[in-house]
Amino acid sequence: MQVGEQLPARSYRVTRLDLIRYAGASCDFNPIHWNERFAEKVGLPGVIAHGMFTMALAGRAVCEWAGAADAVVDFTVRFTRPVVVPDDDSGTEVVFAAAVKQIGEDGLAHLELSATCNGEKVLAQARAVVRTNG
Amino acid sequence: MPLDPSYEGRVYPPYPPYLVGREKLREFATAIGATDPIHHDVAAAQARGYADVVAPPTFPIVLSDAASKVIINDPGLGMDYSRVVHGDQRFAYDRPVVAGDVLICQHTIESITTRGGHDFITTRADLTTPDGERIVRTWTKLVQRGEG
Numbered sequence: 092m093q094v095g096e097q098l099p100a101r102s103y104r105v106t107r108l109d110l111i112r113y114a115g116a117s118c119d120f121n122p123i124h125w126n127e128r129f130a131e132k133v134g135l136p137g138v139i140a141h142g143m144f145t146m147a148l149a150g151r152a153v154c155e156w157a158g159a160a161d162a163v164v165d166f167t168v169r170f171t172r173p174v175v176v177p178d179d180d181s182g183t184e185v186v187f188a189a190a191v192k193q194i195g196e197d198g199l200a201h202l203e204l205s206a207t208c209n210g211e212k213v214l215a216q217a218r219a220v221v222r223t224n225g
Numbered sequence: 226m227p228l229d230p231s232y233e234g235r236v237y238p239p240y241p242p243y244l245v246g247r248e249k250l251r252e253f254a255t256a257i258g259a260t261d262p263i264h265h266d267v268a269a270a271q272a273r274g275y276a277d278v279v280a281p282p283t284f285p286i287v288l289s290d291a292a293s294k295v296i297i298n299d300p301g302l303g304m305d306y307s308r309v310v311h312g313d314q315r316f317a318y319d320r321p322v323v324a325g326d327v328l329i330c331q332h333t334i335e336s337i338t339t340r341g342g343h344d345f346i347t348t349r350a351d352l353t354t355p356d357g358e359r360i361v362r363t364w365t366k367l368v369q370r371g372e373g
Contacts, residue, residue: 103258109256112255112256113256113257115252115256116249116252116253116255116256116257116287117253117256117286117287117290118287118290118291119290133307142311142314143283143286143290143311143314144257146283146314147257147259147281147282147283148257148258150257150281150282150283151257151258151259151281153282154259154261154281154282160259160261160263160264160279160281161263161273161275161279161321163282163316163318164317164318165315165316165317165318166282166283166315166316167313167314167315167316167364168313168314168315169312169313170310170311170312170313170314216313
Protein backbone atom coordinates (compact mmCIF):
# COMPACT_ATOMS: atom_id res chain seq x y z
CA MET A 92 0.00 0.00 0.00
CA GLN A 93 1.12 3.53 -0.84
CA VAL A 94 -0.31 6.83 0.39
CA GLY A 95 -2.76 8.11 -2.22
CA GLU A 96 -3.27 4.68 -3.75
CA GLN A 97 -6.80 3.75 -4.83
CA LEU A 98 -7.36 0.12 -3.92
CA PRO A 99 -9.12 -2.07 -6.50
CA ALA A 100 -12.91 -2.10 -6.06
CA ARG A 101 -14.46 -5.21 -4.56
CA SER A 102 -17.98 -6.17 -5.50
CA TYR A 103 -20.12 -8.61 -3.54
CA ARG A 104 -23.51 -9.98 -4.51
CA VAL A 105 -26.15 -10.05 -1.79
CA THR A 106 -29.21 -12.30 -2.06
CA ARG A 107 -32.07 -13.13 0.28
CA LEU A 108 -30.28 -16.35 1.14
CA ASP A 109 -27.25 -14.35 2.27
CA LEU A 110 -29.47 -12.30 4.62
CA ILE A 111 -31.03 -15.43 6.10
CA ARG A 112 -27.62 -17.00 6.60
CA TYR A 113 -26.31 -13.81 8.21
CA ALA A 114 -29.39 -13.57 10.43
CA GLY A 115 -28.62 -17.03 11.78
CA ALA A 116 -24.90 -16.43 12.15
CA SER A 117 -25.34 -13.08 13.91
CA CYS A 118 -28.53 -13.95 15.83
CA ASP A 119 -30.18 -10.80 14.41
CA PHE A 120 -33.65 -11.94 13.41
CA ASN A 121 -35.25 -8.53 12.90
CA PRO A 122 -38.00 -9.30 10.33
CA ILE A 123 -37.12 -6.27 8.17
CA HIS A 124 -34.22 -8.44 6.94
CA TRP A 125 -36.33 -11.38 5.72
CA ASN A 126 -40.05 -10.56 5.78
CA GLU A 127 -41.34 -8.40 2.90
CA ARG A 128 -44.77 -7.88 4.50
CA PHE A 129 -43.22 -6.61 7.71
CA ALA A 130 -40.64 -4.44 5.95
CA GLU A 131 -43.30 -2.71 3.85
CA LYS A 132 -45.58 -2.27 6.86
CA VAL A 133 -42.86 -0.23 8.62
CA GLY A 134 -42.36 1.92 5.54
CA LEU A 135 -39.30 0.34 3.91
CA PRO A 136 -39.15 -0.21 0.14
CA GLY A 137 -38.68 -3.94 0.78
CA VAL A 138 -36.46 -6.38 2.64
CA ILE A 139 -33.16 -4.68 3.47
CA ALA A 140 -29.75 -6.06 4.39
CA HIS A 141 -28.57 -5.82 8.00
CA GLY A 142 -26.39 -2.73 8.30
CA MET A 143 -23.94 -4.97 10.11
CA PHE A 144 -23.92 -7.35 7.12
CA THR A 145 -22.89 -4.46 4.87
CA MET A 146 -20.24 -3.49 7.42
CA ALA A 147 -19.05 -7.11 7.57
CA LEU A 148 -18.65 -7.14 3.78
CA ALA A 149 -16.70 -3.88 4.02
CA GLY A 150 -14.50 -5.55 6.63
CA ARG A 151 -13.97 -8.49 4.30
CA ALA A 152 -12.84 -6.10 1.56
CA VAL A 153 -10.50 -4.34 4.01
CA CYS A 154 -8.91 -7.65 5.04
CA GLU A 155 -8.48 -8.62 1.39
CA TRP A 156 -6.82 -5.27 0.62
CA ALA A 157 -4.59 -5.59 3.69
CA GLY A 158 -3.65 -9.12 2.69
CA ALA A 159 -4.37 -10.40 6.21
CA ALA A 160 -7.64 -11.41 7.86
CA ASP A 161 -6.38 -10.19 11.26
CA ALA A 162 -5.12 -6.78 10.10
CA VAL A 163 -7.96 -4.55 11.33
CA VAL A 164 -7.15 -2.34 14.33
CA ASP A 165 -9.94 0.22 14.06
CA PHE A 166 -13.04 0.22 11.88
CA THR A 167 -15.93 2.68 11.75
CA VAL A 168 -18.91 3.35 9.46
CA ARG A 169 -22.09 5.40 9.27
CA PHE A 170 -25.16 3.78 7.72
CA THR A 171 -26.72 6.26 5.32
CA ARG A 172 -29.09 4.30 3.11
CA PRO A 173 -30.55 0.80 3.25
CA VAL A 174 -29.41 -1.94 0.86
CA VAL A 175 -32.66 -3.26 -0.60
CA VAL A 176 -32.44 -6.93 -1.57
CA PRO A 177 -35.06 -8.09 -4.10
CA ASP A 178 -36.73 -11.49 -3.91
CA ASP A 179 -35.02 -13.04 -6.92
CA ASP A 180 -32.01 -15.21 -7.66
CA SER A 181 -29.57 -12.41 -8.40
CA GLY A 182 -30.30 -10.08 -5.46
CA THR A 183 -28.25 -6.92 -5.52
CA GLU A 184 -24.61 -5.91 -5.50
CA VAL A 185 -22.58 -3.76 -3.10
CA VAL A 186 -19.34 -2.26 -4.37
CA PHE A 187 -16.54 -1.27 -1.99
CA ALA A 188 -13.61 0.99 -2.81
CA ALA A 189 -10.87 2.55 -0.71
CA ALA A 190 -8.11 5.10 -0.78
CA VAL A 191 -4.97 4.99 1.36
CA LYS A 192 -4.94 8.29 3.27
CA GLN A 193 -1.95 7.85 5.51
CA ILE A 194 0.62 5.28 6.63
CA GLY A 195 2.14 5.91 10.05
CA GLU A 196 5.66 5.10 11.21
CA ASP A 197 3.98 2.38 13.24
CA GLY A 198 3.05 0.65 9.96
CA LEU A 199 -0.66 1.39 10.39
CA ALA A 200 -2.45 2.35 7.18
CA HIS A 201 -5.52 4.59 7.35
CA LEU A 202 -8.08 3.75 4.66
CA GLU A 203 -11.06 5.82 3.60
CA LEU A 204 -13.78 3.50 2.36
CA SER A 205 -16.79 3.88 0.13
CA ALA A 206 -19.71 1.54 -0.40
CA THR A 207 -22.33 1.88 -3.09
CA CYS A 208 -25.41 -0.05 -4.16
CA ASN A 209 -27.07 0.83 -7.49
CA GLY A 210 -24.76 3.84 -7.65
CA GLU A 211 -25.89 5.27 -4.30
CA LYS A 212 -23.74 5.54 -1.19
CA VAL A 213 -24.84 3.17 1.54
CA LEU A 214 -22.03 4.01 3.98
CA ALA A 215 -20.45 7.34 4.92
CA GLN A 216 -17.52 8.34 7.11
CA ALA A 217 -16.26 4.79 6.65
CA ARG A 218 -12.66 4.32 7.74
CA ALA A 219 -10.37 1.49 8.69
CA VAL A 220 -6.95 1.35 10.27
CA VAL A 221 -5.00 -1.78 9.32
CA ARG A 222 -1.60 -3.25 10.11
CA THR A 223 0.63 -3.43 7.06
CA ASN A 224 3.68 -4.92 8.74
CA GLY A 225 2.51 -8.52 8.88
CA MET B 226 -41.26 10.11 24.71
CA PRO B 227 -37.65 11.24 24.34
CA LEU B 228 -34.73 9.40 25.93
CA ASP B 229 -33.90 10.47 29.47
CA PRO B 230 -30.65 12.46 29.13
CA SER B 231 -29.77 11.79 32.78
CA TYR B 232 -28.83 8.25 31.65
CA GLU B 233 -25.71 9.62 29.98
CA GLY B 234 -22.68 8.11 31.69
CA ARG B 235 -24.58 5.15 33.08
CA VAL B 236 -22.55 1.93 33.36
CA TYR B 237 -24.53 -1.30 33.25
CA PRO B 238 -23.65 -4.58 34.96
CA PRO B 239 -21.72 -6.94 32.67
CA TYR B 240 -23.45 -9.54 30.51
CA PRO B 241 -22.85 -13.17 31.50
CA PRO B 242 -19.49 -14.53 30.20
CA TYR B 243 -19.60 -15.39 26.48
CA LEU B 244 -17.53 -18.34 25.26
CA VAL B 245 -16.42 -17.75 21.65
CA GLY B 246 -17.10 -21.01 19.82
CA ARG B 247 -14.97 -22.31 16.96
CA GLU B 248 -18.00 -23.41 14.95
CA LYS B 249 -19.77 -20.07 15.60
CA LEU B 250 -16.77 -18.24 14.17
CA ARG B 251 -16.69 -20.52 11.14
CA GLU B 252 -20.44 -20.02 10.65
CA PHE B 253 -20.09 -16.23 10.91
CA ALA B 254 -17.13 -16.13 8.51
CA THR B 255 -19.00 -18.33 6.03
CA ALA B 256 -22.09 -16.09 6.24
CA ILE B 257 -20.06 -13.04 5.17
CA GLY B 258 -18.04 -14.91 2.55
CA ALA B 259 -14.75 -14.57 4.46
CA THR B 260 -12.71 -17.50 3.20
CA ASP B 261 -9.30 -16.75 4.71
CA PRO B 262 -8.01 -19.97 6.31
CA ILE B 263 -7.37 -18.33 9.70
CA HIS B 264 -11.17 -18.10 10.14
CA HIS B 265 -11.68 -21.78 9.41
CA ASP B 266 -8.54 -23.87 9.82
CA VAL B 267 -7.06 -24.24 13.31
CA ALA B 268 -3.64 -25.16 11.91
CA ALA B 269 -3.59 -22.05 9.71
CA ALA B 270 -4.54 -19.86 12.67
CA GLN B 271 -1.86 -21.48 14.84
CA ALA B 272 0.74 -20.97 12.13
CA ARG B 273 -0.06 -17.26 12.43
CA GLY B 274 0.43 -17.35 16.19
CA TYR B 275 -3.14 -17.79 17.44
CA ALA B 276 -4.47 -20.48 19.74
CA ASP B 277 -7.48 -21.18 17.52
CA VAL B 278 -9.48 -19.77 14.59
CA VAL B 279 -9.73 -15.96 14.40
CA ALA B 280 -12.94 -13.90 14.23
CA PRO B 281 -13.70 -11.50 11.35
CA PRO B 282 -13.58 -7.85 12.47
CA THR B 283 -17.31 -7.30 13.00
CA PHE B 284 -17.94 -10.57 14.89
CA PRO B 285 -18.06 -8.87 18.33
CA ILE B 286 -21.43 -7.35 17.35
CA VAL B 287 -22.95 -10.78 18.05
CA LEU B 288 -22.09 -10.36 21.73
CA SER B 289 -22.44 -6.58 22.06
CA ASP B 290 -25.85 -6.69 20.36
CA ALA B 291 -27.13 -9.42 22.68
CA ALA B 292 -25.74 -7.60 25.70
CA SER B 293 -27.25 -4.26 24.63
CA LYS B 294 -30.73 -5.53 25.55
CA VAL B 295 -29.94 -4.27 29.05
CA ILE B 296 -30.05 -0.74 27.61
CA ILE B 297 -32.84 -1.21 25.08
CA ASN B 298 -35.10 -2.74 27.71
CA ASP B 299 -34.17 -0.34 30.52
CA PRO B 300 -37.61 1.09 31.37
CA GLY B 301 -36.20 4.32 32.82
CA LEU B 302 -34.29 5.21 29.66
CA GLY B 303 -37.48 5.15 27.59
CA MET B 304 -36.29 3.63 24.33
CA ASP B 305 -38.94 2.66 21.77
CA TYR B 306 -37.02 0.19 19.64
CA SER B 307 -39.66 0.25 16.87
CA ARG B 308 -38.47 3.81 16.09
CA VAL B 309 -34.75 3.05 16.33
CA VAL B 310 -32.32 2.78 13.42
CA HIS B 311 -28.63 1.97 13.50
CA GLY B 312 -26.63 5.13 12.80
CA ASP B 313 -22.93 4.45 13.30
CA GLN B 314 -20.77 1.54 14.34
CA ARG B 315 -17.13 1.39 15.38
CA PHE B 316 -14.73 -1.32 16.57
CA ALA B 317 -11.36 -0.59 18.19
CA TYR B 318 -9.17 -3.64 18.69
CA ASP B 319 -6.42 -4.47 21.15
CA ARG B 320 -6.18 -7.91 19.58
CA PRO B 321 -8.40 -10.13 17.41
CA VAL B 322 -11.05 -12.32 19.02
CA VAL B 323 -10.11 -16.00 18.91
CA ALA B 324 -12.16 -19.16 19.46
CA GLY B 325 -11.91 -20.20 23.09
CA ASP B 326 -11.88 -16.62 24.37
CA VAL B 327 -14.23 -15.96 27.25
CA LEU B 328 -15.51 -12.41 26.83
CA ILE B 329 -17.10 -10.18 29.41
CA CYS B 330 -19.18 -7.43 27.79
CA GLN B 331 -20.01 -4.30 29.74
CA HIS B 332 -22.03 -1.39 28.36
CA THR B 333 -21.76 2.33 29.07
CA ILE B 334 -24.00 5.07 27.70
CA GLU B 335 -21.51 7.63 26.43
CA SER B 336 -23.91 10.29 25.18
CA ILE B 337 -27.57 11.13 24.65
CA THR B 338 -28.47 14.14 22.51
CA THR B 339 -31.59 15.46 20.81
CA ARG B 340 -31.59 17.22 17.47
CA GLY B 341 -34.43 18.00 15.09
CA GLY B 342 -36.86 15.99 17.15
CA HIS B 343 -34.71 12.85 17.01
CA ASP B 344 -32.74 11.28 19.85
CA PHE B 345 -29.17 10.07 19.38
CA ILE B 346 -27.62 7.64 21.81
CA THR B 347 -24.04 6.40 21.68
CA THR B 348 -23.21 3.31 23.69
CA ARG B 349 -19.83 1.69 24.23
CA ALA B 350 -19.33 -1.99 24.92
CA ASP B 351 -16.02 -3.03 26.50
CA LEU B 352 -15.14 -6.64 25.77
CA THR B 353 -12.53 -8.03 28.13
CA THR B 354 -11.33 -11.39 29.37
CA PRO B 355 -12.31 -12.46 32.90
CA ASP B 356 -8.78 -11.39 33.94
CA GLY B 357 -9.51 -7.87 32.69
CA GLU B 358 -7.43 -7.98 29.48
CA ARG B 359 -9.08 -5.55 27.06
CA ILE B 360 -9.77 -7.19 23.67
CA VAL B 361 -12.06 -4.84 21.75
CA ARG B 362 -14.33 -1.88 22.32
CA THR B 363 -17.40 -1.27 20.17
CA TRP B 364 -19.39 1.93 19.83
CA THR B 365 -22.96 1.94 18.53
CA LYS B 366 -24.90 5.06 17.71
CA LEU B 367 -28.65 4.57 17.53
CA VAL B 368 -31.12 7.11 16.22
CA GLN B 369 -34.60 7.15 17.73
CA ARG B 370 -36.84 8.95 15.32
CA GLY B 371 -39.33 11.43 16.72
CA GLU B 372 -42.91 10.28 17.16
CA GLY B 373 -45.50 11.04 14.51
